[in-house]
Amino acid sequence: MIEVKNLYKEFDGTPVLKGISTTFEKGKTSMIIGQSGSGKTVFLKCLLGLHKHEKGSIIFDGRDYEDLKDKEHRQLRQEMGMVFQGGALYDSLTIEENVMFPLKMFTNNSFEDMLERVNTVLKRVNLENVNSKFPAELSGGMQKRVAIARAIVMNPKYLFCDEPNSGLDPNTATVIDNLIQEITKEYQMITIINSHDMNSVMEIGEKIVFLKNGVKAWEGTNKEIFKTENEAIVDFVYSSNLFKKVREVYLNETK
Amino acid sequence: MNYIEHIGKYFIMLKQVFKKPQKWSVFKEMLFREVEDLGLKSLGIITFISFFVGGVVAIQTALNVDSPFIPKYLIGFATKRSMILEFAPTFMSIILAGKVGSYISSSIGTMRVTEQIDALDVMGINSLNYLVLPKIIAALFFYPLLILLAMFLGIVGGYFAGVLTALFFSEDYIYGIQLDFNPYFVKYAVIKTLVFAFVIATIPSYHGYYVKGGSLEVGRASTQAVVWTSVVIILLNYFLTQMLLG
Numbered sequence: 001m002i003e004v005k006n007l008y009k010e011f012d013g014t015p016v017l018k019g020i021s022t023t024f025e026k027g028k029t030s031m032i033i034g035q036s037g038s039g040k041t042v043f044l045k046c047l048l049g050l051h052k053h054e055k056g057s058i059i060f061d062g063r064d065y066e067d068l069k070d071k072e073h074r075q076l077r078q079e080m081g082m083v084f085q086g087g088a089l090y091d092s093l094t095i096e097e098n099v100m101f102p103l104k105m106f107t108n109n110s111f112e113d114m115l116e117r118v119n120t121v122l123k124r125v126n127l128e129n130v131n132s133k134f135p136a137e138l139s140g141g142m143q144k145r146v147a148i149a150r151a152i153v154m155n156p157k158y159l160f161c162d163e164p165n166s167g168l169d170p171n172t173a174t175v176i177d178n179l180i181q182e183i184t185k186e187y188q189m190i191t192i193i194n195s196h197d198m199n200s201v202m203e204i205g206e207k208i209v210f211l212k213n214g215v216k217a218w219e220g221t222n223k224e225i226f227k228t229e230n231e232a233i234v235d236f237v238y239s240s241n242l243f244k245k246v247r248e249v250y251l252n253e254t255k
Numbered sequence: 256m257n258y259i260e261h262i263g264k265y266f267i268m269l270k271q272v273f274k275k276p277q278k279w280s281v282f283k284e285m286l287f288r289e290v291e292d293l294g295l296k297s298l299g300i301i302t303f304i305s306f307f308v309g310g311v312v313a314i315q316t317a318l319n320v321d322s323p324f325i326p327k328y329l330i331g332f333a334t335k336r337s338m339i340l341e342f343a344p345t346f347m348s349i350i351l352a353g354k355v356g357s358y359i360s361s362s363i364g365t366m367r368v369t370e371q372i373d374a375l376d377v378m379g380i381n382s383l384n385y386l387v388l389p390k391i392i393a394a395l396f397f398y399p400l401l402i403l404l405a406m407f408l409g410i411v412g413g414y415f416a417g418v419l420t421a422l423f424f425s426e427d428y429i430y431g432i433q434l435d436f437n438p439y440f441v442k443y444a445v446i447k448t449l450v451f452a453f454v455i456a457t458i459p460s461y462h463g464y465y466v467k468g469g470s471l472e473v474g475r476a477s478t479q480a481v482v483w484t485s486v487v488i489i490l491l492n493y494f495l496t497q498m499l500l501g
């Protein structure tokens with residue numbers, strides 16, 4: 001479990017996260033949502049250790065990030081996988097080298113073993129015969145799948161995704177969503193997704209944390225989001241007529 | 256940010272760079288890649304420029320030495336001294352600052368804005384050590400060789416330029432380049448080159464690594480990297496010359 005307690009972060013005296021507390025559980029897909037500038041990315045980067053927080057604590061399965069020594073920090077980071085918004089694949093490396101990179105860096109496995117693992121995870125994300133291609137030769141959706149393959153190649157305990165669907169067509173976005181949810185269950189990971197995409201939120205958000213102006217304004221599940229009367233989340237999620245209608249239909253059906 | 260802050264941040268960066276590589280096999284792989292990118296791929300431009308610079312130095316010396324009292328072998332002597340002392344180590348380093356410096360800052364800068372560096376950090380990799388140390392080692396190892404090659408080609412270029420245009424005789428030139436050869440000057444040039452190689456690898460890395468924004472900022476960082484690398488090379492050239500020859 002990841003426990004976030006009273007997380008506070010500021011930039012040049014301007015508070016961005018104002019005391020956020022929440023928990024993320026194993027085998028569940030959790031989503032962080034909120035308007036641009038609400039602090040989602042900063043929150044995710046604090047969890048990843050890319051931003052140092054001023055107050056509060058982040059506890060990974062009983063290990064407080066702040067209390068860890070350098071070696072333990074490195075160990076913890078090896079238990080994390082991250083899918084970046086743009087994929088963040090290394091342009092100069094082939095797909096095989098990209099996915100193999102964490103294995104090369106942190107294991108002493110033979111090349112054959114590493115290759116076998118790479119092929120397994122590439123197959124898991126439904127990519128085959130792309131080993132020798134470079135990232136620029138793949139479509140956006142394929143690049144995202146490679147990024148997921150790289151993130152899970154070390155069997156991480158924690159998977160973080162920053163806007164995994166941005167720039168993808170609705171079909172590909174659904175494929176990526178389902179893939180993330182499937183591997184979360186399969187590998188029993190704690191998956192935290194930062195997203196704007198309400199389709200994804202409704203589809204796979206087993207836990208949703210809504211941030212507004214740096215504070216947690218609401219949290220619940222994708223079922224509860226239909227029923228909530230919380231003004232902040234209703235204004236955000238049901239700002240489009242389509243989602244208003246979806247909500248009406250859902251509420252009528254469940255009456 | 257003021258200059259003092261930049262200098263401080265640069266030295267803090269170096270502290271991170273000079274740590275033990277996390278995996279030697281990966282470091283070795285990166286090192287060979289950098290030797291190719293920073294060194295071997297600069298061979299062409301260095302060969303071309305040094306050959307013609309040597310030619311120009313020889314021609315200009317020959318055209319300015321028209322007094323019958325000044326022996327013609329001084330053309331070869333002057334070309335050799337100019338190439339060894341200044342043109343090969345300093346002029347070529349400025350050329351490399353432009354070519355390699357812009358490559359380093361733009362490649363690292365692009366990695367920064369496309370979150371590739373964040374991806375390294377998230378994995379628990381010391382990104383500065385992983386990206387910059389192989390560049391420094393590759394430059395320190397390869398640039399002295401490049402500069403020695405530039406010295407040789409410059410002198411050869413001078414020979415061909417003069418002999419083909421009949422400005423001087425081959426024997427005079429060869430006698431001139433053998434005259435009063437001081438091996439310390441080559442040592443001086445190699446020491447300068449090692450210092451410049453370090454500057455060429457680290458200043459553009461600093462500008463690329465700490466870039467913020469998008470492609471426009473990467474372009475700006477690249478320009479700044481070349482400008483500052485050149486400025487630092489010129490300043491260090493002055494101080495090193497004072498220290499080593501003064």
